[in-house]
Amino acid sequence: MTPAPKTPDIIAVVVTFNRRALLERVLDALRVTPDLAEIVVVDNASTDGTTQWLASGVVADGVPVHAVTLSENLGGAGGFHEGLRLALERGADLVWLMDDDGVPVEGCLATLLEHDYDFWGPAVLAEQDPSRLCFPIRLPGRSQVVHAMADVESAAATNGGVLDDIVIPFNGVLVTRQLAEEIGLPREEFFIWGDDHEYRLRAEKAGARIATVVDAHFLHPATDDLGTPMAFGRTTYNHTPSDLKHYCMARNNVVNLRDYRGWLFVLAFVLKTLWFYAFTRPSAHRIRLSAEGIRAGLRNDFSGHRRFLQ
Structure with missing residues (x-):
């Protein structure tokens, strides 16, 4: 009898800094997410009580949480560098990456796992208005960026609900161990902004299969004037x-x-x-x-x- 294929070990990585309430929210969602083996929280030397809260064991129920506090604030780039390193060290086959201010909609991970890519993620929706994207994207074959989710769904309809070669890292994205070992970790020296894009460019250069699964949804506050x-x-x-x-x-x-x-x-x-x-x-x-x-x-x-x- 042929043995059943091994279920991949999936570890979620959450990077946080001085947003305890938002961290609690995303951990509440992750701790009841099926298929997760563990949650790794990287605390960027928070000063709002997050460090003490994590150390207290409040997050002990549900999916186990492994929390580490850095000695200084290294930004999102440094946090994801350390988080991905730890997840691989702890045996992850797939790593699910996100900031503390985003939250996966129920079923997000399960929908992502219906697809087989190297670096893929959900549609990232504006929490204040989920009919719109949080981060506008340029669809294949179009010169202008789009904001409306309806445009994204229409573009993906002819490709099984998937947009190939497009992903919004690090907002609920999955990365395989094989790809991470091939291209390395995020550039921690970037601190914030562009580290996620650089990682996608590096994956693209390595020939990784990249995609957005439109039916998988991840909510993120629409901020700034992107x-x-x-x-x-x-x-x-x-x-x-x-x-x-x-x-x-x-x-x-x-x-x-x-x-x-x-x-x-x-x-x-x-x-x-x-x-x-x-x-x-x-x-x-x-x-x-x-x-x-x-x-x-x-x-x-x-x-x-x-x-x-x-």
């Missing part, structure tokens, strides 16, 4: 009110474009940034900050964001 229209509506810009996020975005985006797309794309990003903060949202401060981030990216200097953490 996808702000500019240039008379011809394109969008990922504006954020946070100087920390913007600095890291400018720096890390330059690194990603240089390493994976080429210098013409770097130039296009520089010009787009200048246009946005000169005409769309005029701000001399943001032009200066953008220049600092871009210069740091060109120099591979990943230390400048720390001044925002003081």
